[in-house]
Amino acid sequence: MENIPENIKTIINSCYPYIKEFNPAQKAVIDSGYLENNKNCVIAIPTASGKTVLGVMVALKAILDGGKAIYAAPLLSIQNEKVKEFKKFEEFGIKVGKHPSSSDLSIMVFESFDVLTRFSWDVLREVDTLIIDEFHMIGEFSRGPTIECAITRAKIINPNLRIIALSATLENMGEIKNWLDATVVEHDYRPVPLNKDVLDSEMFNTKNKNDVVVKVLEKAIADDSQALSFVSTRRFTESLASYVAGKLKKKTTIEQKKGFKEVAEKLLAVPEKKGSRPTSTCLKLAESCENGSVFHHAGLFSEQKEIIEEEFRNGNILMIAATPSLMYGVNLPSKYVVIRDYTRWTQQGPQAIPVFDYEQMSGRAGRPQYDDKGYSYLVAKSMEESITLEERYINGSVEPTNSKLIENKDAVFKQIIAQVASTLSQSPEELQDFFNKTFYGYQMTANSSMSFFAEESLKFEIQNALEFLIQNQILQATPSGLKTTAFGNLIAKSNYSVETAVKIKEYVNNLESFNPEELIYQLAQTPDLPLISFKGRKSKDPVREKLSNYGLFAIDIANPEATAVSLIEWINERTEYQIENAYHVYSSSTRRSAYEASLLVRFTKNTLEVLGKYNYSKDLDYLSARLYYGVKEDIIPLVIGVKRLGRRRARALVDVFGDDLRPFSEKELQKVEGIGPKLAKSIKNFADNY
Numbered sequence: 001m002e003n004i005p006e007n008i009k010t011i012i013n014s015c016y017p018y019i020k021e022f023n024p025a026q027k028a029v030i031d032s033g034y035l036e037n038n039k040n041c042v043i044a045i046p047t048a049s050g051k052t053v054l055g056v057m058v059a060l061k062a063i064l065d066g067g068k069a070i071y072a073a074p075l076l077s078i079q080n081e082k083v084k085e086f087k088k089f090e091e092f093g094i095k096v097g098k099h100p101s102s103s104d105l106s107i108m109v110f111e112s113f114d115v116l117t118r119f120s121w122d123v124l125r126e127v128d129t130l131i132i133d134e135f136h137m138i139g140e141f142s143r144g145p146t147i148e149c150a151i152t153r154a155k156i157i158n159p160n161l162r163i164i165a166l167s168a169t170l171e172n173m174g175e176i177k178n179w180l181d182a183t184v185v186e187h188d189y190r191p192v193p194l195n196k197d198v199l200d201s202e203m204f205n206t207k208n209k210n211d212v213v214v215k216v217l218e219k220a221i222a223d224d225s226q227a228l229s230f231v232s233t234r235r236f237t238e239s240l241a242s243y244v245a246g247k248l249k250k251k252t253t254i255e256q257k258k259g260f261k262e263v264a265e266k267l268l269a270v271p272e273k274k275g276s277r278p279t280s281t282c283l284k285l286a287e288s289c290e291n292g293s294v295f296h297h298a299g300l301f302s303e304q305k306e307i308i309e310e311e312f313r314n315g316n317i318l319m320i321a322a323t324p325s326l327m328y329g330v331n332l333p334s335k336y337v338v339i340r341d342y343t344r345w346t347q348q349g350p351q352a353i354p355v356f357d358y359e360q361m362s363g364r365a366g367r368p369q370y371d372d373k374g375y376s377y378l379v380a381k382s383m384e385e386s387i388t389l390e391e392r393y394i395n396g397s398v399e400p401t402n403s404k405l406i407e408n409k410d411a412v413f414k415q416i417i418a419q420v421a422s423t424l425s426q427s428p429e430e431l432q433d434f435f436n437k438t439f440y441g442y443q444m445t446a447n448s449s450m451s452f453f454a455e456e457s458l459k460f461e462i463q464n465a466l467e468f469l470i471q472n473q474i475l476q477a478t479p480s481g482l483k484t485t486a487f488g489n490l491i492a493k494s495n496y497s498v499e500t501a502v503k504i505k506e507y508v509n510n511l512e513s514f515n516p517e518e519l520i521y522q523l524a525q526t527p528d529l530p531l532i533s534f535k536g537r538k539s540k541d542p543v544r545e546k547l548s549n550y551g552l553f554a555i556d557i558a559n560p561e562a563t564a565v566s567l568i569e570w571i572n573e574r575t576e577y578q579i580e581n582a583y584h585v586y587s588s589s590t591r592r593s594a595y596e597a598s599l600l601v602r603f604t605k606n607t608l609e610v611l612g613k614y615n616y617s618k619d620l621d622y623l624s625a626r627l628y629y630g631v632k633e634d635i636i637p638l639v640i641g642v643k644r645l646g647r648r649r650a651r652a653l654v655d656v657f658g659d660d661l662r663p664f665s666e667k668e669l670q671k672v673e674g675i676g677p678k679l680a681k682s683i684k685n686f687a688d689n690y
């Protein structure tokens with residue numbers, strides 16, 4: 001660590017005691033002088049090579065020099081992991097948080113950083129260094145345009161802002177380098193060597209790829225390690241986990257089984273704590289967990305996912321079968337990765353995953369701190385397929401990373417609104433100027449033969465977008481230039497898509513009477529409500545029937561309909577267990593979806609208000625609270641007024657004592673299950689003052 005300034009070295013030694021020396025890739029970055037100069041820099045080194053600490057050192061440099069730094073990450077899960085990791089710096093007087101107005105080092109998701117560039121210029125101008133984690137996400141359809149435009153705006157507002165991009169190696173690094181006006185340090189050293197291979201099922205004498213996964217897992221176990229397996233759908237994670245569990249049954253010791261059972265019990269305790277019996281998904285999870293194999297997907301409770309990650313780290317789970325969502329950022333000790341499916345479901349059917357994603361999944365194998373070697377296996381059905389896969393994934397190179405800004409219409413709308421609302425662009429020409437500065441603009445205009453065409457097509461896109469935004473009363477053309485309307489401002493300040501906002505506006509504009517179920521169904525059809533998905537291929541009739549009970553008729557019954565019905569049941573105090581049983585959905589997502597729906601209802605209320613209508617404000621407040629707490633209207637005051645009471649106990653209280661709790665003593669209130677002296681006191685206090 002000789003090339004590191006003393007004050008930074010002290011903090012690194014204390015907070016990362018296991019880092020004895022930097023590896024060759026890290027040394028190459030340090031030797032490039034990135035801690036001494038002030039240039040933008042792209043650090044492109046392999047998975048698991050320790051990019052975070054390189055980002056940390058440059059942040060510490062800025063902070064120890066009296067400045068501020070932002071560490072931007074694409075996902076909430078990564079943000080939470082980094083907050084935990086960076087909190088250790090507080091011992092050295094560095095304030096760590098999620099917003100630069102109150103922290104020296106703030107960890108922000110891309111969307112929050114984007115909001116900062118739109119409305120908090122003074123705060124942004126105080127920031128010296130911006131570190132962007134997983135920078136390669138710039139080529140992703142939904143998050144890419146957000147970070148690309150946020151960087152562009154940040155550079156305009158704070159030209160002195162230093163940008164450090166932490167990235168996987170990209171095919172078109174030259175373009176990134178020029179766009180960011182950065183130096184690039186690339187290195188191919190991976191501290192834990194990674195062995196990549198394709199396994200042909202026929203060689204194992206089987207047609208079932210799951211058997212090959214079992215073989216890899218057996219190898220992992222013999223090696224005193226574990227395995228992470230990637231498949232394409234939630235359903236496949238479940239079937240693989242239970243297939244593997246069946247095979248493991250006779251191969252694990254009584255001692256191991258005891259450990260697995262403890263984890264299974266923890267997983268089952270999650271729904272119980274929320275007042276629901278375990279859903280069949282939970283039971284399935286616990287059942288395979290009892291043999292050391294679990295599944296991990298978006299249909300689990302988030303606490304269950306955390307338990308799985310932690311117990312896997314502790315060696316108490318032998319295999320996780322996951323969807324590709326686990327490929328980014330998480331640090332799991334899986335010496336072995338087995339990619340069973342190289343396809344992913346899209347609206348156009350199954351599509352082969354990009355080489356880039358294959359690299360990210362493989363990169364989960366063999367992590368420093370845990371392993372000295374990593375193995376990644378891709379499973380092929382036949383000899384022929386294995387040759388194709390080897391050619392494409394093992395020997396092939398990653399695809400170029402291209403801006404998705406113009407392909408993503410909603411991103412174009414949002415960015416135009418953001419530019420106009422923040423007064424940075426007030427004419428089509430100024431908008432064109434902004435878009436020219438984005439990565440999209442760079443990619444289009446850097447190619448001189450394309451340059452004229454690029455200018456014209458951009459002009460056309462902006463013109464079309466402006467027409468749409470003016471027509472929908474989001475922007476208005478005034479003598480002093482483009483301005484946002486009150487509705488446009490509301491959109492600019494939210495993170496909702498324009499499609500969602502316009503849908504809500506159209507709905508409320510035509511509203512003749514308030515119908516909560518109908519509104520929920522409308523919201524379920526916007527792109528901003530996380531959907532509750534159907535499980536498997538069971539009958540969808542119960543969803544259709546329930547909707548029609550409320551006068552809501554749908555031709556196709558799909559996830560938006562499943563979501564609407566689940567949320568309607570949720571506000572009628574049904575548990576996840578009941579919802580799953582009735583409608584065959586992944587009901588563990590209900591709370592998350594209900595929370596987002598409650599925020600969307602608030603947005604609906606704000607939309608009505610900017611349109612000058614206040615007649616449904618109270619109804620919308622009630623509906624928002626019902627979604628938030630999962631309750632019928634009558635117990636809203638109780639669940640809001642008594643902290644930590646929760647809907648189950650609130651309902652039990654009303655069932656036993658009626659609506660008016662004033663006549664009852666604390667002792668009497670304690671007769672309801674789960675109500676102790678402390679809670680009884682709060683209830684009494686609330687009832688007497690209500």
Ligand SMILES: Nc1ncnc2c1ncn2[C@@H]1O[C@H](COP(=O)(O)OP(=O)(O)OP(=O)(O)O)[C@@H](O)[C@H]1O
Nearest residue numbers: 019021022023047048049050051052053329363368
């Ligand atoms: N020089 C080092 N010696 C030992 N451990 C290190 C060293 N540098 C980093 N580490 C540790 O290695 C692990 C992986 O680092 P990190 O998460 O930064 O990887 P990464 O490069 O971001 O990988 P990925 O892109 O795959 O997520 C972390 O636990 C980190 O603290």
